[in-house]
Amino acid sequence: MTAEVGRYMKISTKGRYALRLMLDLATYNTGEPISLKDVARRQQISDKYLEQIIPSLNKAGYVRSVRGAQGGYLLTRDPGEYTVGMILRLTEGDLAPVNCVGENPVSCDNSENCALAKVWSRVNDAVNQVVDNITLADLLDWQTDYTNQYMI
Amino acid sequence: MTAEVGRYMKISTKGRYALRLMLDLATYNTGEPISLKDVARRQQISDKYLEQIIPSLNKAGYVRSVRGAQGGYLLTRDPGEYTVGMILRLTEGDLAPVNCVGENPVSCDNSENCALAKVWSRVNDAVNQVVDNITLADLLDWQTDYTNQYMI
DNA sequence: TTAATTCCCACTTATTCAATAGGATTATAG
DNA sequence: CTATAATCCTATTGAATAAGTGGGAATTAA
Numbered sequence: 173m174t175a176e177v178g179r180y181m182k183i184s185t186k187g188r189y190a191l192r193l194m195l196d197l198a199t200y201n202t203g204e205p206i207s208l209k210d211v212a213r214r215q216q217i218s219d220k221y222l223e224q225i226i227p228s229l230n231k232a233g234y235v236r237s238v239r240g241a242q243g244g245y246l247l248t249r250d251p252g253e254y255t256v257g258m259i260l261r262l263t264e265g266d267l268a269p270v271n272c273v274g275e276n277p278v279s280c281d282n283s284e285n286c287a288l289a290k291v292w293s294r295v296n297d298a299v300n301q302v303v304d305n306i307t308l309a310d311l312l313d314w315q316t317d318y319t320n321q322y323m324i
Numbered sequence: 325m326t327a328e329v330g331r332y333m334k335i336s337t338k339g340r341y342a343l344r345l346m347l348d349l350a351t352y353n354t355g356e357p358i359s360l361k362d363v364a365r366r367q368q369i370s371d372k373y374l375e376q377i378i379p380s381l382n383k384a385g386y387v388r389s390v391r392g393a394q395g396g397y398l399l400t401r402d403p404g405e406y407t408v409g410m411i412l413r414l415t416e417g418d419l420a421p422v423n424c425v426g427e428n429p430v431s432c433d434n435s436e437n438c439a440l441a442k443v444w445s446r447v448n449d450a451v452n453q454v455v456d457n458i459t460l461a462d463l464l465d466w467q468t469d470y471t472n473q474y475m476i
Numbered sequence: 477t478t479a480a481t482t483c484c485c486a487c488t489t490a491t492t493c494a495a496t497a498g499g500a501t502t503a504t505a506g
Numbered sequence: 507c508t509a510t511a512a513t514c515c516t517a518t519t520g521a522a523t524a525a526g527t528g529g530g531a532a533t534t535a536a
Binding site for chain 4: 330331357359360361375378379382389390391392393394395396397
Binding site for chain 2: 178181187195264269290314
């Protein structure tokens with residue numbers, strides 16, 4: 173009886189892949205740069221698409237790039253210093269379910285009288301509460317077998 | 325520094341309008357059927373679009389329709405019996421952020437080893453926890469002035 | 477000097493969102 | 507009985523977005 177599924181309330185591949193990328197860098201870190209080609213192979217994601225995702229992580233200082241042969245990317249911090257929320261917000265933008273709540277709320281004609289704004293605000297808080305309290309270190313812990321891929 | 329905003333994690337107009345529609349029916353209920361034209365005027369939503377949204381609410385038995393002149397729609401239950409989650413799930417489908425968690429999870433190659441599935445599952449739980457614990461009666465309470473519109 | 481890599485930007489294809497449009501059916505009021 | 511007001515049903519549309527592909531320039535290690 174449920175409606176046919178749309179893309180409502182869904183995370184995009186950009187955000188999911190960014191997380192898998194960061195988790196891959198954390199998992200296979202040796203101190204040497206890791207190339208996107210390696211990440212792409214392990215994660216079964218197009219390397220060209222990863223190339224499009226990583227600049228925002230790079231510009232934000234979440235990773236450091238090393239150009240040229242044997243180059244690649246490295247995390248700049250300890251895995252425990254990255255929350256899932258940081259990474260998602262960078263690649264997906266605001267996680268709020270509507271534009272009138274969240275980081276840069278768009279005000280509407282009747283915000284103080286709007287019962288639904290309260291709903292969206294609570295949803296926003298609940299989502300952020302989750303993603304801001306999980307770090308890459310937690311994800312490393314939750315992986316039972318580091319050699320497998322994470323297909324989500 | 326945030327990414328340009330997409331539609332990630334957003335509720336669609338369908339779900340938002342369905343909530344406003346149901347809340348309008350609750351707010352202006354007199355026992356007589358309320359026409360979509362009236363709802364559309366009050367909520368400033370296209371009546372033709374509302375016409376497209378209401379069949380699922382009707383088929384699910386959330387509203388009752390009265391055809392012909394002076395016809396319209398009526399809630400079939402007490403406002404306290406409708407949760408925001410019921411209404412959203414009917415019009416938006418599953419609220420899970422990815423397809424591998426939620427009502428009808430699509431299994432993937434490596435679900436038990438997937439650290440990210442745990443993240444999505446927690447997000448899903450958090451969202452549902454909010455929307456399943458707010459009823460139309462709560463929304464009625466939260467409205468300070470019943471004569472205004474709810475523009476969200 | 478070659479090969480491997482990041483970097484940058486344009487392009488594409490399919491899907492989805494958010495409506496609009498037209499008309500058939502049903503019932504009420506006069 | 508007839509005009510009108512409403513639900514019902516299905517098709518179409520235009521714009522935006524998602525999710526990638528493609529080409530090539532710049533940089534660096536071996």
